[in-house]
Amino acid sequence: MPRISAATVADHRASQHAALLEAAMEILVAEGPGALTPAAVGAKVGLARSSVYRYFSSTAGILAQLVEEAIPRWAGRLRAVSTGDGTLEERVRAFGAATLEFVRSPDHVLLRTLASVELPAECQERVDQLHETMIEPLRDMAAEAGHAQPDLVAHLAWSVLGEGQRRLAAGGPSEVVTPTTLDVLCRAIIN
Incomplete structure (x- = not known):
């Protein structure tokens, strides 16, 4: 034994x-x-x-379990900064800053890896569900701002953050990329 x-x-x-x-x-x-x-x-x-x-059961199973830990951790952080005290603009900026900080986390490597591997259908479906939990605070803030299509606005805004992340990950100057990304994010979310 x-x-x-x-x-x-x-x-x-x-x-x-x-x-x-x-x-x-x-x-x-x-x-x-x-x-x-x-x-x-x-x-x-x-x-x-x-x-x-x-x-x-496999390498995909390892990745899936890593995701089950990583995404809820980041989603909780994003939810906390988006529902805290402050004006809508301050909360949008805090959400954006936290999302951009993700690039410096080992978890960012994990999510980039997921984009490059073939996951079983049930794993990919779960990853997609978890991913939506990260976007949910943007959806709520877009609704708070009065957008008629908060889900669409949230996903478009998420794309802005994704481009900011890509530029930071590629070595773009954070003193330019971060404030520009946050300004564009605010214009997308706040009417």
Whole structure:
């Protein structure tokens, strides 16, 4: 019987799962998506590949679980800054700034990777659902501003933020990209 390193088997499994996810993110950030395999993740934490399959069915399964942690974390942050105190413009700018800061997060590498891999249909559907939770605060602020089509406005505004992120990720000067992106975002959301 394998040894457990926690008070209960459930605690041990939870600890192993967390360690595997942390290792997967480290591999993804340091080596890229091609290096992310169940065997590589297992090797990083000292588990056999067959043991890793108790936690993930495939590389896509690893990515899906990383997303299940990353997107809700960022969506919560975006929701918090968009519903806090301040004028609508201040909240829109805070939302935009938090979205642009995402480029500096390891989670950004994860989401860029998702765009480059083929996920099973059910995983892609879940990623799409989670992605919508990040856009939801923009939709709410567009409705608050009186837009007749808040969903469309929110998605168009999200595209503005996406372009700002791409430029920052490519090394664009943040002192130019960030304020310009936030100004365009405000014009899109606020009538």
